[in-house]
Amino acid sequence: MSEKTPSWHGTTILGVRKGNKVVVAGDGQVSLGQTVIKGNARKVRRIGGGAIVAGFAGATADAFTLFERLEAKLERFPGQLTRACVELAKDWRTDRYLQKLEAMLIVADADTTLVLTGNGDVLEPDGGVTAIGSGGNFALSAARAMMPYEEDAEVIARKALAIAADICVYTNHNLTVEVIES
Template sequence: MSDNLTMHATTIVTVRKGNKVVIAGDGQVSLGQTIMKGNAKKVRRIGKGGNVIAGFAGATADAFTLLERLEAKLEQYPDQLTRACVELAKDWRTDRYLRRL
């Protein structure tokens, strides 16, 4: 790695090697330079049986909205993560509120 590597914002990091995946989040919610909450749960298990792991970064309210909608799609299409994501993307393209997230 380069000595010039500078990190500006570390919220969610995911590493995959072979068939194993690790995901972690810093748990910090900030507004500009102010830390609003230091122990947020940004990595969650969602879907039936908690078989999907999701992490979010960015605007917290928007992230919660998207996670809730993805979870609803996973309930509608159990064990079909790709289909649930595609259906959420379709909604996103057609829903005026979602398009503004």
């Protein structure tokens, strides 16, 4: 079996945790090759009864399959985001159907932010910032640079995504922003 190498094109998803806020934000562009198909897709949404925010990069149908599976894990392990994500990652890594899914997720609740990949990774980012997608590194760099100077997580996320949209051709300025305050 060959190892999957993620190469997600067509989106930028950013998670920022600072103070009493966690923000997951993403752009709305959907591209097919070099063509923009849609500019206002919602790649960030609330799950788990609204207590969890999740954003995806990758194939839309695959991401929705993962959202459904994560919702089921959250029902089985209520209030245990990390455990639910680890259980999903185990299934994703071992189930032949799920192994073919091409997406990555950022999920966050009031206490934890995680990145999930098809390689079985459940990663908690350092420094309160994480990003996925083709514009992810641009947004990540911008957000990290702003962390010492800006107190509001939502302001950081919006400004960082604006920078990514100005640089990455697969990212636009049409944002979906979800905030959880603790």
